[in-house]
Amino acid sequence: MATIPADTRLAPRRETADKLRALLEAAREAPLLAVVILGGLVLVAVLADLIAPYDPTLPVKGANVFDPPFWMEGGSTSTLLGTDFQGRDILSRLIHGARVSLIVGLMGTLVAGSIGTAMGILSGYAGGWVDQIIMRVTDAWLALPAIVFAIFLAAMIGPSMWNIIAILGGVYWTRYARVIRGEVLTLREREFVKLAEIAGASKLRVIKKHILPNVLNTVTVLASLTVGVVIIAEASLSFLGVGVPPPQPAWGLMLSEARPTLMAGQWWLTVFPGACILLIVLATQLFGDWLRVRLDPQTRNL
Amino acid sequence: MLEVTDLRTHFFTFGGARVVKAVDGVSFRLREGETLGLVGESGSGKTTTCMSIVGLLPRAGRVVGGSVLFEGEDLTRKSQRELRRIRGRRIAMILQDPMASLNPLFTIFRQVAEPAFFHQHLRGRTLRERVRHLLESVRIPSPEWRMRDYPHQMSGGMRQRIVGAIALAGGPRLVIADEPTTNLDVTIQAQYLDLLKDIQRETGVALIFVTHNLGIVAKMCDRVAVMYAGKIIEQGPVRALFDDPKHPYTRALLGSVPKLGSKEPLYAIAGQPPNLADLPSGCAFHPRCPEAVPRCATEEPGDVHLAGGRVARCWLVSDGLTRS
């Protein structure tokens, strides 16, 4: 009667095939539109040098300034979406602009995410005066309008793509810090963290093995939602002349350069870059929303 | 008074692609003033059975068969509106977590008064009297004073009494209590169980007591139904079932509870409770059953009616009958 039952019946093992199927299923649920747009833009950005018909910084030989798109009167199929005020090919500039937007969007998010996550974990796990200082700094940061702050910084450091990345990272880290700190505060009370501490794990080990892996989902979701914001911020800065310096092609800069001609009927100078910004932001937001639902453990297991 | 016949409640998830048979052919009866203990482990379907009776299933769940006759009416055919009226007055529920049943923003008075206000249209002094009386009936000390409090100002035991008072407010004929004492300390639990017994003696209300604790059944119930994997595998009068359990699962369950003053090793049931989405063939208990015969793995046993109003679902019982 007193024998210990060998308890060997296990929950069904997930085989590799099952995992693959789960992955495929997840991919099917992903928002098709967002994936197509993002995938397309990434491809375009990577292959920009190959697919862009002209050098984006130089006027197209044999084309005039303000050539309209090809389907309009006076348009030519050699410059499909027309030319700008210097006679540069708009399509080529858009293609190269995708590269700038994506690099700034992703790198800016990476910088913001890294600073913010580090600060959030430090603040939440260390507690005490460290927490107080970081959170007061965060409050102050959040009280400043992000874009005004960014303009101020950009005007001080001077325009360049890498400066913009640093500035936007430095402006947008606070939202990560806030959210991650909250998560860490609850994680810190979870029993598996306590167990690690009782077993004598160092603080660094607890953060590395227990805290960080459990906040990564949140970081990913936040990041996917930040990319769009950073891209818009980059476009705004470029539009205001403190972003990517000309003649580099950036969508915000293209809008800015088209401003004097906005009322003159040359709509293609503004509509195309504007539409590109809209599309990429929409796609990242859709993707972020999907990711949030997907990674939220509360809804994932339904 | 209450007659549940072949009740089947299934959960449809993944757009109907997966069906979980949470309750699969449950039948039992309850007489006036009687207490039925519904015993089982988590996932055995005891809570779903109760929710099916009162029509409070989550969206994925649906009653797909059987009937619930309550005072002559089939509750499974009622509209949500009609059910709401029945729930307020003739059937009341007490859930495990009193904090989930009470609104933290309203005073105790307001919450206890609500059924009397809406169903019996009491107002003013009479309403106040009624609330005071209800609080007294659940032994709340100085009710005049306590009814101005908010739920967070009370202890867990007091809150659960308030929930009891609300349940009694409509003058119900049936109270369904779903693990009402699981979150309470032992001495408070004993007080609450005594209180429920007293109330039952005073009002003659019938009680369905959902629990996983056989000690509570021994203390409180007249009849007991043991559930496993969505089915009642044995039911009967409490004494008979404790004296001579027929189903191996009931036997094992009784043997696995430590008894005061006994140091004998406990009888442990091997394995884990089954996953309802992936039930074993034949009798759902056979992989864990120490007495299983080959037939148990292939064929599902049906209800075997025994003397003394007892029912068991086991091949050993039915074979034993045919042999003798």
Place this chain on the structure above:
Amino acid sequence: MASPVLEVRGLKKHFPVRQRLLGRGATWVKAVDGVDFAIHGGETLGLIGESGCGKTTTSKLILLQEVPTAGSIAFEGRDIADLAGAELMSYRRAVQVVFQDPFSSLSPRMRVRDIIAEPLEIHTPLTRAAIGERVAQVLALVGLEADVAALFPHEFSGGQRQRIAIARALATDTRLIVLDEPVSALDVSVRAQIINQLEHLQRTLGVSYLFIGHDLATVAHISHRIAVMYLGKIVESADSDSLCARPMHPYTQALFAAALPSHPDDPPAERTIAGEVPSALRVPPGCRFHPRCPSAMEVCSRVEPILQPREGGGEVACHLYPQPAPTERSRGA
């Protein structure tokens, strides 16, 4: 008798609480207020009481999650407050804990292997292969197969998870495991498995347990000795058998009265006590239990009884039994 593995003397833990927003001076919650006990090798001490009695705070003090306000905890003769460096690490290695909720105590992002290996990685210079071997060893001890090491916690049921938690607690050369309500969250049919498993492990490995619980029958079943706590103090302690045979403190009697019968024909409890555990902010004067005590006398509200040897071994703190003449020490200590 050999010297105890763990010896707790005069242990106190008071938490400050600010009562009002602008209130000056803190009041104190005396969560643990002078507790003594000892646990010997291969022995189980059951600590029983209702919520707020201080049993969980006591375990936190032993696990160095809190610093005591007063008193000492000695492990194998050394005060753990003095431990530092390598000695502290060896204490951390020798004392482990199993919590109540096996869903919260296993990290959802780690494989079983890494969960069990964590104390080994912290405390031993073992190679990966050696750690793997040890993990398989302790898994076998708790009745699980070695190849479950590659799985994640969500692939297991509650009982299996609790086995994993126990395996982890055993991974280092553990001498004392604090079991904080280890079966309360489990299904009835699985509880017996875990209790038998724990008893079996104790017999084979000689590990000591501090078993914290609120269910009298379970605590009495697994423990050699039992200490009953009420509002931060031990009111009675004795051999499990003699305590069950004759509970002497009215609170212990009340716990027995409140215990559920194992059969419908068991004689009904004579008296269940009224009232609830008072807030630890307002501990009653004299004997803490006197406002709820059915046998309270006049002296009980004035003089706090102290633990005295009781009949049949053990100790009890109650004026119903002979107390030494009241001295300064026993008054409102």
